[in-house]
Amino acid sequence: MTQAMIGIIGGSGLYAIDGLEDAEWVSVESPWGAPSDQILRGRLAGTPVAFLPRHGRGHRHSPTSINYRANIDALKRIGVTDILSFSACGSFREEMAPGDFVLVDQFIDRTFGREKSFFGTGCVAHVSVAEPTCARLRAALAATGVEGLHDGGTYLAMEGPQFSTLAESRLYREQWGCDVIGMTNMPEAKLAREAEICYATVAMVTDYDSWHPDHGEVDITSILKTMHDNVDKAKAMISAAVPGLGGTRAPCPHGCDRALEYAIITAPEARDPALLARLDAVAGRVL
Template sequence: MTIGVIGGSGIYEALPLENVRHEHVSTPYGEPSDAVTMGDLAGREVAFLPRHGEDHRHPPTDASYQANIYALKSVGVDRVISTNAVGSLREDLPPRTLVVPDQIFDRTKHRSPTFFGDGMVVHMGFANPYCPSLASHLVDSAREATDADTNVAADGTYVCIEGPQFSTKAESEFYREQGWDIIGMTAIPEAKLAREAELSYATIAGVTDYDVWKSDSEVSLEEVRENATANRGSINAVVEHAIRTMPDDFESEAWTALEGTINTPPEAIPEETRERIDLLAGDYFE
């Protein structure tokens, strides 16, 4: 198995990888955010990509989502552990809580959500945006790898906003009224693209703030950085434990997600498009 990890550079630096090498991958969707760092951990191959690039250079809207997922697929990844910093929309999910969400609500506006198009129509099922098998494994890992003082929450809805600005108070109150749980800027289109690439995908999110709904606590970059740093050790421990204990008999419905979803007859798809998506969907044209 090859396990992909998407997150900040602090995760890669904390993983005790052996046989480390760097793969510079070119994709039909541009350059990934950085080289793919490959290494071995507990008999598993790991491929790491920093979502925002070195020194956090790419803002949420402009991150190389398509190229990142394509690059991980091209080096043999079949499951992806994503890490996110998020705000909390609930009193009982205070900063430094770890959350493994099971749902997403998409509030983004300016991001390409698909690998396809250009003469090829794919209607991908996305009712359960996170792979239940991988999410369950992350929940177990979070409870086993952290101390008793770490609050771990299973399930919940991640509302993904465009950014890079934080919410208005009206927006934050609206999201709370919907019963949503955490808020961030990077789940979409990453989760959608992972599904199109038939990758098992789930997230471990670290709460850094209460967004702007709480009268005595309004989010600031200083608070986000402070709590993200505090969360780093717990998230690193969860990711490492999840890799070490990944079941050998792991199965995911995401691995066949494209079955029955390609609405355009193969002979009608332009050759250029077929070449571009061959890595992703070529098996379905044979």
């Protein structure tokens, strides 16, 4: 049995969590560099919570400059077992309108300027991300019953920071079958899997990207207004979901917390001690 601690990663507009008991911003050092910000620790309805603003308070970090490895390592290092990730996104589906939330179950990763793994030369590992989000966490989020919630969707992760061209938007929507588009959930989801942390994404729709004939190109002014409304809805969702995820729990039925069981293939005598030292939190269970 594991004592649950719920990690919450806040996307654009979500820079703090209200109502935490004994709330305190704490600094967490990581061998992978500096996380986006301090971590806000506290309790929500008795459940331990650790909140990290992905872009930093004041939105200091661009999607590419975020240190995803340090963020996931820092959350793992302080005991996080489950991550609820919130991020603003565009929609490729008429029915997934601005203001709606999508519980992502698949990703297409088109990012190219980011470190995507904790492992490498000196300790090689290959984890499965066939099912990149945890069905148990998605079910808990779906049960909150917030208005405009869609259970399931494919998230196209682009590098950014620019929005899509019209041709790209049509490609992702019509030929690739994507449902939403954003800039921040990759490699975050992959790294959470490597760290054996259950992970779920709530994509908060702010716009229709550029494909929609009645909405035209992405307008940052309208995005900011919808984003503000989405933040209040996200906080309500967090308040409803977190208490049911607290306490002790059995191993994840989907194996998220055992992703490294057979993933490391470098022979023990060939492993780099310096890299192993950096992996103490992420892979300590198997190393």
